[in-house]
Amino acid sequence: MAKNRSEAASAAWDKALVNNYGTPAISLVSGKGAVVKDVDGKVYLDFLGGIATNVLGHAHPSVVAAVRKQIGTLSHVSNFYSHPQMLQLAQKLQSLTGDAKAKVFFCNSGAEANEAALKLSRKTGRTGVVAMQGAFHGRTMGALSLTGQPSKRDPFKPLIKGIVHVPYNNIAALRRKVSKRTAMVIVEPIMGEHGVVVPDAGYLKAIREICNQSGALMVLDCVQTGMGRTGQWFGYEAEGIRPDVITLAKGLGGGLPLGAMIALGAASELFAPGDHGSTFGGNSVSCAAANAAIAAIEREKLLPAAKKKFTLIKKELQKAPGVDYVRGGGLLIGIVLENDDAKKVAANLATAGFLVNAPQPNVIRLAPPLNVTMVQVGKFVKAFTAVMEELSHG
Ligand SMILES: Cc1ncc(COP(=O)(O)O)c(C=O)c1O
Incomplete structure (x- = not known):
């Protein structure tokens, strides 16, 4: 017999859901901003944000209003027809790239956005791809072929041929593998799933130059870094470059499922009618949520705020015992962490009422909503420090 509703939810999960994630111990029922509540009424501060997805947290009034209005006005239309929310969003994304030639393909997830990029690259007439060791680009067979994590790839081989993985942040290794046969180079501006790994300044710029020399498309997977998360819209802007393709999902839909592949410059003309598609891509409700989310991020000035919050959080968290250093953007x-305690730290933080995850044995990832308050940040820093102090004594 389950002791409480959380245990009952775990048992229900085991009976009804495929065992591909492991059984969640926490079952959430409601949320407001960065605060969520579970089935037993326990309240948490959500510093994972649906894994870097809830840019505005839960139940943001603008997103709620936009979704309500759209679902009561026009639902799904298919890609035989356009609708104003999709056009508005495509135009906005185009303008955020700074390239008037940029064109958008809408889908539903990060994996699909990367699948679209992979297919687009085939239209160059080339088939080679260079991706990064440790990178995560999704779980569908194309995106998995791009993903540079053997544990995720190996059970599903054979994958797509012609994709090689080189060490991240290593320009010489990349240069050795890119040739006139390379259709695309794909890279995350920050490797999120691999533990928020930040490359050296100039790395993306060097990739741009290598791609220019070989004629390969430069694809930036901004699925995790995008939509303001790093204090820039996509996460590469500080490098002063223009990629050929940007992929987005996660934060794009303001909490609703939405992905996009943006092709810039000449790459925007590679697809022709019939080359690719998605039934739900550009769904009117998801696009309405995205438009509302982008407007709120601008109105609430959350991009500069994200940068400021990073500086502050970094300074405070680095003081905690057992912390080696803090990275990200x-x-x-x-x-x-100094030791491989990340899973234990994440579990202890959950017990204390704070949600985070451990993408690596020694790394805790934080991706709270961009509108997380400084009071909430203060509470997190205090709880994290207490958890680390307890661990260091124990
Ligand atoms: C950088 C990156 N690309 C792609 C994906 C895959 O996105 P999705 O799970 O929406 O397919 C993820 C998901 O974590 C990601 O972090």
Whole structure:
């Protein structure tokens, strides 16, 4: 017999859901901003944000109003027809890239956005791809082929041929593998799933130059870094470059499922009618949520705020015992621990009422909503420090 509703939810999960994630111990029922509540009424501060997805947290009034209005006005239309929310969003994304030639393909997830990029690259007439060791680009067979994590790839081989993985942040290794046969180079501006790994300044710029020399498309997977999370819209802007393709999902839909592949410059003309598609891509409700989320991020000035919050959080968390250093950008933060305690730290934080995750044995990832308050940040810093102090004594 389950002791409480959380245990009953875990038992229900075991009976009804495929065992591909492991059984969640926590079952959430409601949320407001960065605060969520579970089935037993326990309240948490959500510093994971649906894994870097809830840019505005839960139940943001603008997103709620936009979704309500759209679902009561026009639901799904298919890609035989356009609708104003999709056009508005595509135009906005185009303008955020700074490239008037940029064109958008809408889908539903990060994996699909990367699948679209992979297919687009085939239209160059080339088939080679260079991706990064440790990178995460999704779980569908194309995206998995791009993903540079053997544990995720190996059970599903054979994958797509012609994709090689080189060490991240290593320009010489990349240069050796990129040739006139390379259709695309794909890279995350910060490797999120690999533990919020930040490359050296100039890395993306060097990739741009290598791609220019070989004619390969430069694809930036901004699924995790995008939509303001790092204090920039996509996460690469500080490098002063223009990629050929940007992929987005996670934060794009303001909490609703939505992905996008943005092709810039000449790459925007590679797809022709019939080359690719998605039934739900560009769904009117998801696009309405995205438009509302982007407007709120601008109105609430959350991009500069994310940068400020990073500086503050970094300074405070680095003081905690057992912390080696803190890395990341904006509100995508990796706390690198001195020991492989990340799973235990995440579990102890959950007990204390704070949600985070451990993408690596020694790394805690934080990706709270961009509108997380400084009071909430203060509470987190206090709880994290207490958990680390307890661990250091224990
Ligand atoms: C950088 C990156 N690309 C792609 C994906 C896959 O996105 P999705 O789970 O929406 O397919 C993720 C998901 O974590 C990601 O972090």
